[in-house]
Amino acid sequence: MQRRTLLALAAGLPIGSFTGAALAAAPMVEIWKDPDCGCCQDWVKHLNRSGFATRVHNEGNGATRQRLAMPASLGSCHTGLVGGYAIEGHVPAREVQRLLKEKPRAVGLAVPGMPVGSPGMDGPAYGGRRDPYDVLLVLADGSTRVYQAYR
Numbered sequence: 001m002q003r004r005t006l007l008a009l010a011a012g013l014p015i016g017s018f019t020g021a022a023l024a025a026a027p028m029v030e031i032w033k034d035p036d037c038g039c040c041q042d043w044v045k046h047l048n049r050s051g052f053a054t055r056v057h058n059e060g061n062g063a064t065r066q067r068l069a070m071p072a073s074l075g076s077c078h079t080g081l082v083g084g085y086a087i088e089g090h091v092p093a094r095e096v097q098r099l100l101k102e103k104p105r106a107v108g109l110a111v112p113g114m115p116v117g118s119p120g121m122d123g124p125a126y127g128g129r130r131d132p133y134d135v136l137l138v139l140a141d142g143s144t145r146v147y148q149a150y151r
Contacts, residue, residue, distance in 0.1 A: 026053040027100060029087065032061040033078035040078040043090055043120030050093030052082070071142045074110040085109065086138070090118035095135045095148050107138040109147060118150070 029047055033040035035058035044054050057064075061079040065072065068086035070079060076089025083100050086108035099109055114121055117130030132151045136144040 026051055027082055027096075028053045028055060029080045029082040029096070030055045030057070031078055031080045032057045032059060032064040034058070034060055037077050039090070039114065039120045039123075041120075042123060043078065046119040047093050047096070050097070052093060052096070069107050069140070069142075070110065070138060074112045074136065074138060074144070076110070076112060076114060088112070088138075090114060090120045091135055092119050092148075092150075099147075104137060105140070107140060110136045110138050110144070112136070 029052050031040070031044060031054055033056065041056075044056055047054055061077070062075075064081075065075060065079045065086070065088065068079065068081060070086045070088045074088055078089065080087035080091075082096060083103075085099055085106065087096060088108065088110035090111045091109045095109055099106075111118055111133055115131045115133035116122070116126050118133055122130070130150075132149070134146045134150070135148040137147040138144050
């Protein structure tokens with residue numbers, strides 16, 4: 001079995017969803033979430049559709065959030081780790097890609113709470129509703145600045 005196939009299997013990806021080159025280039029996002037949370041799984045699908053590989057741990061995210069130095073006040077229902085950065089909540093894949101390209105000195109990105117219309121919170125059950133929200137860049141001292149506003 002080829003190495004890339006083994007990697008895809010280990011990441012829980014459908015083998016046919018990536019070509020060999022795309023699979024090798026796909027950034028891995030490790031995610032901790034509640035096992036019963038449907039919106040978290042929808043966010044994982046959003047990441048996969050946007051070219052990220054994912055590995056999901058269905059054991060909750062509180063301890064991981066703390067370990068990654070993401071302030072509890074910015075908490076959401078899932079926490080990710082990619083390229084050394086913490087990703088808290090329903091952060092759009094586009095902003096994760098930007099983060100990995102720009103490589104700022106930061107803890108990571110957060111979308112506190114669960115804003116309707118954010119990736120994973122945008123399914124048919126929400127009737128097309130889109131609430132405004134900000135993607136925050138979280139700095140080492142716990143302060144934040146708006147990385148991208150969604151209106």
